[in-house]
Amino acid sequence: MTARIVGAAILVASAVGSGSFAAEPGRVLWVIDGDTYQIAHAGAPQGESVRARHFDTPEKGDRAQCEAERVKAMEATDAARRLLPKGSAVLLSDLGRDRYGRLLASVSLSDGTDVATWFIRNGLAHPYEGGRKASWCWPW
Numbered sequence: 001m002t003a004r005i006v007g008a009a010i011l012v013a014s015a016v017g018s019g020s021f022a023a024e025p026g027r028v029l030w031v032i033d034g035d036t037y038q039i040a041h042a043g044a045p046q047g048e049s050v051r052a053r054h055f056d057t058p059e060k061g062d063r064a065q066c067e068a069e070r071v072k073a074m075e076a077t078d079a080a081r082r083l084l085p086k087g088s089a090v091l092l093s094d095l096g097r098d099r100y101g102r103l104l105a106s107v108s109l110s111d112g113t114d115v116a117t118w119f120i121r122n123g124l125a126h127p128y129e130g131g132r133k134a135s136w137c138w139p140w
Helices: 002-018 067-083 115-121
Strands: 023-033 036-041 044-052 089-097 103-109
Touching (some): 023 044, 023 067, 067 115, 103 115
Parallel strands (some): 044 103
Antiparallel strands (some): 023 036, 023 089, 036 044
């Protein structure tokens, strides 16, 4: 019986560590771009950069590959600022870290809206699960 309890505890700890079902509330401090936000949460009360999972928005400025991408990036950033105003409550789940140490998380609004789904549905993001990113420049 003790071995079963220890085994279950290890399973739960490894699932949380991998981000498979960990979730915590957060508060938006500001929007960096369409898919990256500064969010305060229990692990970082002063806030940290959170890269939202499951979607990719166009790159801004010099990182954009063409003018169309720069324009779309500003649209995505403006939409993120409207969707996630300063002080708004969010739920962070599927937590992890990328190779740069940045927090990765699925982000949901207080009404349950999944941010990735919203951006993709509104044509401001491509689905993204790692690897090569889709182009925002013609031809697609």
